[in-house]
Amino acid sequence: MSRAQELSDIQWERIAPLMPQVKGRSRPFRDHRQVVEGIVYRYRCGVAWRDVPESFGPWQTIWKRHDRFSSDGTWDKIHAALMAEADAAGQIDWAVSIDSTINRAHQHATILPRARGAAENHKNPRLEPADHAIGRSRGGLSTKIHHAVDGRGRPLAVLVGPGQGGDAPMCLPVLAAIRVPRLGPGRPRTRPAAVLADKAYSSRAIRAELRRRGVVSVIPEPGDQQGHRKRRGSAGGRPATYDAATYKGRNVVERAFCLLSRYDKHAVNYRGAVVLAAILSWLRTQ
Template identity: 60%
Template sequence: MQPLLPSSAGRRGRPFRDDRRVVEGIIYRYRCGIAWRDMPAAFGPWQTIWKRHRRYSGDGTWDRILAGLLTVADARGEVDWSISVDSTVNRAHQHGPTFPAPQGACSNYMNLFDKPDDHAIGRSRGGLSTKINAIVDGKGRPLVLLVAPGQGGDAPMFPHLTEQLKINRVGPGRPRTRPDRVRGDKAYSSKAIRTHLRDRGIVAVIPQPSDQIGHRKRRGSTGGRPPAFNKEDYKGRNVVERNFNTYKQWRALATRYDKLALTYRGGAVLRAASIWLTALGDTP
């Protein structure tokens, strides 16, 4: 991580101190789910840790670190391009959303460094909640992360996720953006998504829900043939569920305590970076 931190990348002015201690403090906070004010004194002033995390989340530092790790992983042949996509709903703690409850349509938070009015918090059946939408590789390691309100649908977020799927090359050449196949559950079984994947030459491993099957059969010969579906290959989709289980080992991701969508997503991206550091043999 060190070469990609602003204090080591030609930043003008007084350099930051204790990068390792601050980053470890941020990780400690998300792993334990404690308030920023309750950080142990060994990590230094809690205000420094919070401000640094807010800064790195807002200026894209965490995203650049993850992108750098993905570039190294792809160059080593570590990235499995049979990807899976899904979302998980996380409750928002009462100490997190201190602004009025959102009303009306959700934002579908897709702009990485924007601050929507609802801060990606919505009201679902379980109360105020946030969704983490993710694309993972065939081994369950995260490639793309976006947050959205808890009541938002999965299918509308799919094009925004695939738009952010981009892994740079070590040498010359354009970034890779096209996976070999996409595994998704029935929530992603829409004509628009299937057409998008087919036009790009990507294999769709997505089952049809019963209502779509019924509509097609009622139309008879005009309903067309059912889309191809490899049931055996679909068994590999469980890696995205296991990835969410790994994420939620950090308690401040399993329950959202952050007021800002920006910092909450920043914690999720930092978690993704830690997963790839472990996979590449450099445990943080």
Template identity: 60%
Template sequence: MSSKSLSRFCVLTDQQWARLELLLPSNVGRRGHPFGDSRRVVEGIIYRYRTGIAWRDLPRSEFGPWQTVWKRHRRYAGDGTWDRALQLLLSEADAVGAIDWAVSVDATIARAHQHATNTTRPDQDTGALSNYKNLPLAQVEPAGHGIGRSRGGWTTKIHHAVDGSGRPLAVVVTGGQRNDGAMLEQVLADIRVPRHGGGRPRTRPDAVLADKAYSSGVIRRALRARGISAVIPEKSDQIAARKRRGCRGGRPPLLDTDVYKDRNVVERSFALNKQWRGIATRYNKLAITYRAAAVLHACITWTRI
């Protein structure tokens, strides 16, 4: 199917699809009915999240039965297809030096629709969902499904690590009440870029750019231990506490203000991410299917280079 056949329903160019198609599971060795038109189904997944409509409302004339599109999305979310695709795209980009390893991190809130919250879950569960252990995601669905109660009601938080050009390297989903700084270790652990030609994957950025929510001695020491430059401003209360202690308060941490100006790339990344209405508002009951949409968005971003 060419990009023209889907007209305004199409997002992927022929060049982008040619790259994504090679990263999807094949029918080799698979029992049962073989997968049909994969491009049509993937475009259906994208269209659903881009518009935020219900799965049942997918135009059948353009994408076929909605059940097929949903089942494929659920399969790809559970077996980690999009995570593997993202790693391979990152590997290709790193091989040509297209990744800027001055990494910016932050988190954004998404309101959970009532269709996403009618599940059984423990109160204030703080479990996180990422792919840092490289396990099948079906095995690591958090008990609270990545939904927590914050001042905005039932919400989900997406934690991102992006390269210097604002392209996602890691995606972690938690409940909306989860502290940003407490999740930094897991967000960085989710960065895994395989090397072309073998060898250990790259997992360490050159620098981490973050706002004051990540300013703590624990975080700074952890980054220093890994040889990562911390570009994080101090909180005002931390500055005041250090000054009250006088010479015992130690020296203020260094901050490269020119480098810190580039931290806003992560904010621009969230702005692009939330142009998909199904990500800006969470309708999914399961964290694995919601996170899979964010990872698919990241894959599309990397196919543009």
């Protein structure tokens, strides 16, 4: 492939039928492939929209198309279709790992007014949160990407939040966002076989919810929780157990993160870029 082509012909043939088409007398879309190649190029190189090479078309068209696909669910639809194909072929490893990573927010992404401490809307990640998923952590203004990936490191669900947000409060919303459709009849699959996570996700609420859903918990217990439980004696309950051999597979989530510096003002567009990166991950491994 040349530098003006980010997707192979085979990869494009898989997602081309899923691209929206204009019906009626509306103005037709500019060539989808050219524009999508431009969007991928922009995020791969981390350039401003205005600096995307003219070979991909007008930068305004590239930005508007990404903005539209991020908010109308096109990227999510393509992501879901690829997961459905993999699940039908038995290619998804349902030992799901969950984790987060912090990415710095560029100054161009932080110029919008924000309602600090605003409640995040996880039920519909395509709605713009009042804080634009930007917060202040040790590294400055930043955004957190929360991922749930299958046993091969391919994203099943993606949410974004402010950089100072904790990991444990986002665990259940991320798991709730897992929905892998069936190619035939039947409800989407939403329940992993096991959930692998580090000590930051160790809490009674999370373990109780996983037990309720019949999901195996592979989460180690931190030392402070162990000491607190022992001090309470029999009232502290039984120690948390987990399969140490299975836990070794959690490293796939570390390799799954695409470190996308945030230049986008709106969280919806930034999440769209992360979902697009997830689409590319599925295309490369199927």
